[in-house]
Amino acid sequence: MRRVVAGALACMFAISAHAALAQDKPPLKLGGILDMSSLYADITGSGSETAAKMAVEDFGGEVLGRKIEVVVGDHLNKADLAANIARDMLDNQGVEMIFDVAASATALAAGEIAKARGKIVMFNGPGSIRLSNEACGPFTVHYVFDTFAQANVTGLAAVKSGLDTWFFLTADYAFGQDLEKDTSNVVVKSGGKVLGNVRHPINTSDFSSFLLQAQASKAKVIGLANAGGDTINAIKQAAEFGLTKGSQKLSPLLAFVTDIDSVGLETAQGLLLAEAFYWDLNDDTRAFSKRFMERVKRVPTSAQAGVYSSVTHYLKAVKAAGTTDSAAVMKVMKETPINDMFAKNGRIRADGRMVHDMYLFEVKKPSESKGRWDDYKLLATVPGDQAFQSLEASRCPLVKK
Template identity: 85%
Template sequence: MSRTIRGAAASLFMLASALTLSAGVADAQSKPPLKIGGILDMSSLYADITGPGSETAAKMAVEDFGGEVLGRKIEVLAADHLNKADLAANIARDMLDNQGVEMIWDVAASATALAAGEIAKARNKIIIFNGPGSVRLSNEACGPYTVHYVFDTFAQANVTGLAAVKSGLDSWFFLTADYAFGQDLEKDTSAVVVKSGGKVLGSVRHPLNTSDFSSFLLQAQASKAKVIGLANAGGDTINAIKQAAEFGLTKGGQKLSPLLAFVSDIDSVGLETAQGLLVAEAFYWDLNDDTRAFTKRFMARTKRVPTSAQAGVYSSVTHYLKAVKAAGTTDPDAVMKLMRATDIDDMFAKGGRIREDGRMVHDMYLFEVKKPSESKGKSDDYKLLATVPGNEAFQPLEASRCPLVKK
């Protein structure tokens, strides 16, 4: 074969290869993106717990996964629900009906989560809850495509309440946020206290996002309870702790127990005021080498350590994308089957698993807030007291009120 003919053949081969490659790229580009939508508190009392940090965690998960799956680019959407249940439902409806979202994540706050969850359930779409805590999400409000990932009121009550009563703090009074999450947290903690031999002396409910706790704290002080349980979260927890210190409640011998607190709350309160508090958490940035490595990358973007909710967003989005890749489809039945069948082993959970009621079961931790003299710097807030296995921390499956659970 002459050199000219060989050259022409090589040129034709290269042209054919280029055309094939171009067709493959064009085919990938022609596929619609896989959209996952976060419904967050971006501007109110839970913004530090979830908010922009959760959006960052979701984007990190997508980037670490490679940015695409099944030849589809992955897009992260996020919207602010302003802590309004009706707005959360409308956002979920718009995302699923009009924007082509295939999975919803986070949905900070319980009332908003319950509302968005009903929309996702009606459309047979996967929804993963990271920021909300109401145990109803894996009980009465459960669904075949619903996952409650990070924590819930049962586990928070079980880990904190049991430890407190065992240490002799056996009489309680509750300051409770007047919505689903606060009510469930008070109910679940009361049950743990009474079952453990303690007494509940009373409770008072306060409006969500209130700035003045004086009347509620005076009622708690008058109860003479050994423990004032704060069945609230975010800005409400921060304000209640600060104002309790101003009223001198802890100096009078009563102990505050925030039943849901995040490291961001402790940073806001300060160790001088928060020292000695018992806190149940699903994650802490300084637990081990894996949590510290993730935190270093997260802080490079946000300038703050991740909360358990934000770490849970990264973990759950990654778990979902792995299931989509393994299933070869975004079909919710196929994806959920693999999500339930595959253990979660990452910086958030070791041996975590999703049960048939949607509860992701994993270890929980009991921490004591450090004294200022014990801390090495900002966000070095906790010392670990106990690791509680998931099957002891979370509600037993046989006690579930989820209609999907076979009795």
């Protein structure tokens, strides 16, 4: 009996020691740099924070004996602030991986900070193709969409349907400029013509002068190379001007389901747009979106779904690698296909581009919708190797040619 009691006590001491050791380990911190209060808040914002926390909870809340924590900062759409937040997270808060970084200018700034410190950064909200080209890094992942894929999926479909003359309304910063450039290339290569452009400041409230220039061009398509609140305002004001009741069509080159909800189907019906994710695609997307909606009270955007997927992929790689060392974790992430509610057989290439299927949707008429958020009609599924820029065309210095 004494031997049994002694053995039981030894086990208890061992368990207690293990628990104490686990408590001594610092938490594994994941840092989200988000737009919590400006024109991209619905696209990323608190929804991205929630998606990251859902991924952590579903993973089990800890890895390698370390509790997982999610910390966030609001960059207010200011590149210098995004860089400062990234610096503070990595230097002072012990953050091991940064996610989202909505908006391209902020992402480019924060990405340089992460690159200099050898830390993993996974971009979900920003779209600039530069992130996997000139600004690529060994530990940088561009996960959800980019300007090349958005242009390729939407622009090609429009030109093929006879909408072959374009005028661009472009947000005057990195993302808008890249989106206009990439779409222009697709239009011209497909046999179309670009008749002109006009650039507007980010977060513009009055699009009247820009829309009048677009109308005067007589282009068949007015391409909106902007995002978030700018896209919403441009579509609403174009409708107020009666611009789309004539022969011209609007093409939002980056629009999210939250944008369409804000605009309303009466105004947005018939728009063609490319998306990386839609809540009502299949059973897996619907199951995740139902859980997300219980917390956020609206469906997830592609950026928010991408946050959940990318955080999960990172944590699985940390567990498999047995370390948080960036090189070891990135090696596992690039070797492991991504199969979840966001992507099927997705893969991270040498340039950091996560390649997955993209989707071409048409916005439904009000009479076709069964209710709020039932906004899209699927027109085509575009395989990742056709949607995204080829590795051979990459300008990333890490790609061997």
